[in-house]
Amino acid sequence: MYPDKFSETREEYARRIGDKDQNGYLKRDGVFQGAWRKNSRDNGHYHSNWLSMMLPRLHLAKTLLREDGVIFISIDDNEQAQLKLLCDEVFGAENFFADMIVIRSEGGGLAKRVIKGHDNLIVYTKNFPCFKGIFKPKDIRGKVIQRDGIEYWIEEDWLRKEFGKYGTLLYEEIEKIKGIDKKQEIDTGILNGEYILIPKGQNHIVGRLRKIDEDGSKFYSILKHLNKNGESDLKNIELNNFFDYPKPVSLIKELIQGSSLFSKNDGEIFLDFFSGSGTTAHAVMQLNAEDGGNRRYICIQLPEETAENSEARKAGFANIAEIAKERIRRAGKQVSDGLKAGRSTDTGFKVFKLAESAFKQWRNPEKRDAESLQKELELFRDVVKSDAATEQTAYELALRLGFQLTDPMQFSDGTVWLNDAAGLRKTALLLETVNEALLYQILAQSPQKVFALDKAFNGNDALKTNAALQCKDAGVAFETL
Numbered sequence: 001m002y003p004d005k006f007s008e009t010r011e012e013y014a015r016r017i018g019d020k021d022q023n024g025y026l027k028r029d030g031v032f033q034g035a036w037r038k039n040s041r042d043n044g045h046y047h048s049n050w051l052s053m054m055l056p057r058l059h060l061a062k063t064l065l066r067e068d069g070v071i072f073i074s075i076d077d078n079e080q081a082q083l084k085l086l087c088d089e090v091f092g093a094e095n096f097f098a099d100m101i102v103i104r105s106e107g108g109g110l111a112k113r114v115i116k117g118h119d120n121l122i123v124y125t126k127n128f129p130c131f132k133g134i135f136k137p138k139d140i141r142g143k144v145i146q147r148d149g150i151e152y153w154i155e156e157d158w159l160r161k162e163f164g165k166y167g168t169l170l171y172e173e174i175e176k177i178k179g180i181d182k183k184q185e186i187d188t189g190i191l192n193g194e195y196i197l198i199p200k201g202q203n204h205i206v207g208r209l210r211k212i213d214e215d216g217s218k219f220y221s222i223l224k225h226l227n228k229n230g231e232s233d234l235k236n237i238e239l240n241n242f243f244d245y246p247k248p249v250s251l252i253k254e255l256i257q258g259s260s261l262f263s264k265n266d267g268e269i270f271l272d273f274f275s276g277s278g279t280t281a282h283a284v285m286q287l288n289a290e291d292g293g294n295r296r297y298i299c300i301q302l303p304e305e306t307a308e309n310s311e312a313r314k315a316g317f318a319n320i321a322e323i324a325k326e327r328i329r330r331a332g333k334q335v336s337d338g339l340k341a342g343r344s345t346d347t348g349f350k351v352f353k354l355a356e357s358a359f360k361q362w363r364n365p366e367k368r369d370a371e372s373l374q375k376e377l378e379l380f381r382d383v384v385k386s387d388a389a390t391e392q393t394a395y396e397l398a399l400r401l402g403f404q405l406t407d408p409m410q411f412s413d414g415t416v417w418l419n420d421a422a423g424l425r426k427t428a429l430l431l432e433t434v435n436e437a438l439l440y441q442i443l444a445q446s447p448q449k450v451f452a453l454d455k456a457f458n459g460n461d462a463l464k465t466n467a468a469l470q471c472k473d474a475g476v477a478f479e480t481l
Contacts, residue, residue, distance in 0.1 A: 047082050054083070057273055058090045064271065065126040070097065070134070070259050073122045074247070080120045087124050097123040097131070102251060103224040121223070121255075134258035135216025144212070147193070153215070154196060154207040159186075171197055171204040216261050225251035234277065237330040242312040242323050243277045252283035256295065264293030275299035278324035281349065282331040289335045289345040296406075299324060303353075325351060352405065358388035358396050382455040383481060384431075390416075393431055397481075401427065401451065414438055417447075425449075430456045439467055449477040 014020040061071055071091075075083050088096065100121040107115075125131040142154040161167040161177055175183040186206055189195040197204040230248035234240040260268045272280040284297040303319040306312040317323045332347030339345065360383055365372035384393055394409065394416045403418050403425070410417040415438070416429035428442045430452035442450060450471055457464045464480070471478035 047079070050079055051082055051086055054086060055090070058086065061271075061273065062090055062126060067127045068130040068132060069126045070131060071124050071126075072255050073124075074102065075120050075122060077116070077120070080122075083122060087122060091124040091126070095125045095128045097125050097128070098219075098221060099123070100219070101222045103222065104227045106226065132262065134219050134255070135261045136219060136254075136258060137261065138210075138212070138215040138217055140212070142207070145209075147209075151212045152209040153212055154198070155210055156198065156205050156207050158208050159206050168205060170200065171206050173203075174206075214262055219258055223251065223254065225254070230279070233279070233282065234327070237327065237334055239277070239323065239327055239330065242306075242310075242315070242317065246277045247279045249279055249283045249286060252279050253287050256280075256283055257287055257291075260293070260295055264288075264291055264295060267294055267296060269296045269298060271298045271300070273300050275301045275324055276320065278327040278331070281324075281328045285328075285332055285335045285345065285347050289339055289343070292343075292345075294346070299328075350405065352395070355392065358385055358393040359383050360385055384453065384455065390431055394429055397429060397431075397451065403427075413441070415442060427451060432456055433458070434463060434467065436463070436466075439470060443470060443474050443476065446474075447476055449479065451479050451481070454480050 008016070011020070065071065073083065073087070084099070098121075100123065102119045102121050103117055104119055105117045123134075138153075140153045142156055144151055144153050146152070157166075157168050159169045159174075161169045161173075169177060171186070174186055186195060190197065190206075194209060196207045196209060198207045225248045227245050227248065229250055230246035231240055233249045234243060234246055256270055257264075260266075270280060270284055275281070278299055278301075281297050281299050284295050287293060288295055301321045301324055303321045305319050306317055306323075312323055317326070328349055332349075335345065336347055360380060362380070363376070365376050390411075394411075395405065398407065398409065398418055399405070401418070403420065407421060408417075408419050414430070414432055416431060418427040418429065419425055426445070426447045427449045428445075428447045428451070430438075430442075430450065434452055434456045439450075450467070452464075452467070454464075457467075468478050
């Protein structure tokens with residue numbers, strides 16, 4: 001007798017391999033240490049597990065990208081082939097931009113097979129027709145001039161007698177070699193300030209004016225940024241004992257510069273899903289200091305615990321995110337200290353942790369009688385959880401009111417002041433207490449809105465009504481929760 005049915009449910013499979021016990025609970029000591037095991041090659045779902053982890057993150061990345069946005073994904077040869085197919089599915093094969101090579105190490109004489117000295121850098125766009133490309137600063141090979149406060153360089157060898165061959169076409173030869181239409185085109189360009197005539201003996205060269213801040217060279221598909229440089233970056237700020245193989249600042253800086261060369265002052269945002277030691281933040285600050293840009297960054301990192309006996313734990317870092325925060329502080333100081341006299345750059349940052357809401361969530365009572373409903377209502381006299389910090393409540397309300405996490409927030413004398421970057425939405429939050437004197441002080445500062453929690457009035461309905469009337473008389477919006 002042999003079984004002729006080999007299919008099994010996911011639950012049956014989990015029990016058979018030891019991921020779950022007979023009651024369906026996850027086990028830490030199963031055949032492969034249950035669901036807590038590392039994703040090793042011995043696992044039959046080795047590639048599947050990794051792809052399942054990446055798929056939702058890539059979909060989220062696509063959603064967050066602007067139409068002209070770009071994503072860079074560094075990957076070694078373990079998952080490069082699978083990642084390319086996954087990105088084709090998520091972003092669309094038509095939005096593939098490049099598969100670049102990053103040389104990360106040299107030497108390696110003890111390698112068993114091939115010396116692995118590179119990683120792949122896969123590049124996709126959100127919408128290829130909208131993407132402007134990635135560029136390096138142009139290697140200026142001509143005279144630089146200024147017109148109306150704008151710097152141009154003069155390209156002298158662009159107009160050729162024959163396409164693809166050396167031999168500059170002089171202005172006096174244009175009509176003879178290229179025809180009258182080309183001559184009229186050049187003359188119109190000279191009148192419009194696009195070209196300039198440069199004397200050469202008895203004749204002239206047609207110089208083409210190119211804006212320096214709008215001119216760049218295309219990337220070569222092979223980049224060289226050695227991992228040892230990443231170690232040096234950390235060594236310079238005395239954090240080199242806590243990370244293995246950190247990405248060099250030079251690599252991230254080159255990619256950031258390449259994708260924002262012509263928009264460095266537009267507040268571009270660079271998001272790093274796996275920030276690790278915080279190299280992206282370091283690179284953005286350093287590049288802004290070098291070229292005066294105002295790029296911004298968001299770094300995301302799970303609070304992955306450091307090993308019990310690691311140097312990081314001994315130094316007081318409980319998880320990777322704590323190391324990254326310290327790296328950003330030290331890198332910011334290093335960047336600021338290296339600025340020339342009179343120069344400045346913003347190296348400040350905020351840290352947020354994903355957490356549950358500071359507000360209680362309504363739950364319908366099991367019994368729908370009046371007594372049970374009354375008890376539930378009593379719990380919501382104060383809608384804020386008892387263990388919620390004031391700062392957490394303030395930021396959650398700010399988001400609900402349409403402010404951004406980067407907007408200014410000031411805590412002053414029982415009031416939280418919010419405003420937008422343009423200073424047009426001055427709002428007072430009253431979270432703890434309200435009295436006549438405090439309300440008078442707030443209205444004296446001419447806010448656009450006053451937002452108060454009901455609990456701040458401590459059951460004083462007359463005070464709440466009076467506050468609403470005073471705000472109305474002052475032309476200030478008033479809202480409570």
